[in-house]
Amino acid sequence: MAMRTSLSLPCRIISNNASHNVRSATRLVKRPLNGHGFATAASVPKKGSKGPTAMVLLNMGGPSKVSEVEDFLSRLFADADLIPLGPLQKYLGPLIARRRTPKIQKQYSDIGGGSPIRKWSEYQCEEMCKILDEISPETAPHKPYVAFRYADPLTEEMYNKLLEDGFGGGNGGRAVAFTQYPQYSCSTTGSSLNELWKWRNRLEGPRSGQDPAGAIQWSVIDRWPTHPGLVEAFAKNIEDQLATYPEEKRSSVVILFSAHSLPMSVVNRGDPYTAEVATTVHAVMQRLGFSNPYRLSWQSQVGPSAWQGAQTSHTVENYVKKGFTDMILVPIAFTSDHIETLYELDKEVIGEAGHAGIKRAESLNGNPTFIRALADIAKTHLESGEKCSRQMTLRCQGCKSERCLEQKKFFAGDDLKSLVR
Known part of the structure; x- marks a missing residue:
């Protein structure tokens, strides 16, 4: 079967309904958390605070x-961590990008003409920082930043903004790189950290002429696949969708979790992503009391090489042939809507299946439970040191990347870098 959608491309202009969700989440997120109200971000550190702290999603x-x-x-396509094309990557990448542009542009047009990922990411980060200012005053104020790997604001832009805002450049200061991929992969979080490490070296490293004692002090939240708040947010969205089925059918609805696939060359190298996605799935089903039959499938394979399966599109087609026409698809590895949910799942997989009983659970987007989870994860990390x-x-067992080795040593710091080999 021909590949349907090529990439993990988070996209979509927020609809009126989604905008309503943002407003609703804003109202909900201001409710007390553990007995506390949510404060607005402070502009200066409170007395006794170790802040400010930059929170970089x-x-x-x-x-x-x-x-x-x-x-x-x-x-x-230039990123060999995400899509390895071999020694000809710098030539093949631009060629593939040019050839695929018209098709992908059409897909973006079909879902609204652009991506909401920046708006969602900035909203999530700002709301998280408001909560952190209240529940972690010792590290306040928490300042929100977003760094994207392939679109504005790029990592370079974010790093320069940090320097402009008084972090680093001889001033020191703390920054937390908080991946928005709950399950770690060298091709996603690893790639983003490689890029962050590159720009740190260029702008604050030994060759930059900056005093290393005054550089930004980085730490990393590198994975969180089974955090209770993440699990609860997914489970509640599934329960909301299950409630749309007649009561007598609910327990037989198939829950199909879908995550972005990986090339088998990456999987066989020992990348932990596949296992960590599975732990999220198990935790969500455990929270649901294993109330329904479920499976995990993989989407968005691209190119002729072997990828992790079974494919989501094939899975739905095969289950429909077997008579399973009540199904909920759950995008389990993403924190907001994107082309894989809005085009590949909604328009291709679900649209072409032709059955009203095949639906999708809402994405996390402005979900207040999810945003509170982000704040809790960040607070725990800040307290841990x-x-x-x-x-x-x-x-990874088969990793031969010197860049990966040096990046991990840098972020591990003096206490843990001896473990990186």
Whole structure:
């Protein structure tokens, strides 16, 4: 079967309904959390605070306009961490990007003409920082930043903004790189950290002429696949969708979790993503009491090489042939809508299935439970004093990348870098 949608390209202009969700989430997120109201971001540290703290959300990004698609694809296909094309990558990447641009532009046009990922990411980060200012005053004020790998604001732009705002450049200061991929992969979080490490070296490294004692002090939240708040947000969205089925059918509805696939060359190298996605699925089903039959499938394979399966599109087709026409698709590895949910799942997989009983659970977007989870994850990290998780220090079994080795040593810090080998 021909590949349907090529990439993990978060996109979509927020509809009126989605805008309503943002407003609703804003109202909900101001309710007390553990007995506390939510404060607005402070502009100066409170007395006794170790702040300010820069909270940097890392994600892939997406073109805000159709005219930005080619630049986005060019950066994406140039990234060997995400799409390994071998020694000819710098030649093949731009060629593939140019050839795919018209098709991907059409897909963006069909879902509204641009990506909402920047708006959602900035909203999520700002609301998280408001909560953090209240529940973690010792590290306040928490200042929100977003760094995308392939679209504006790019990592370079974010880093320069940090310097302009008084972080680093001889002033020191703390920054947390918070991946918005709940499950770690070298092709997603790893790629974003490689890019962050590159720009840190260029702008504050030994060759930059900056005093290393006054550089930004980085730490990393590198994965969070089973955080209770994440699990609860997914589970509640599934329950909301299950409630739309007649009561006598609900327990037989198939729950099909779908995540972006990986090339088998990456999987066989030892990338932890597949296992971590599975842990999220299990945690969500455990929260639901294993009330329904479920499976995990993989989407968005691209190119002729072998990818992780089974494919989501094939899975739905095969289940429909077997008579399963009540099904909920759950995008389990993303924190907002994008082309894989809005085009590949909604328009292709669900649209072409032709059955009203095949639906999709809402994405996390402005979900207040999810945003409170982000704040809780960040607070726990800030209190721990850890540079990164111990899991991040362990390289993939077949990893031969010197860049990965040096990046991990940097983010691991003095306490943990001896574990990176």
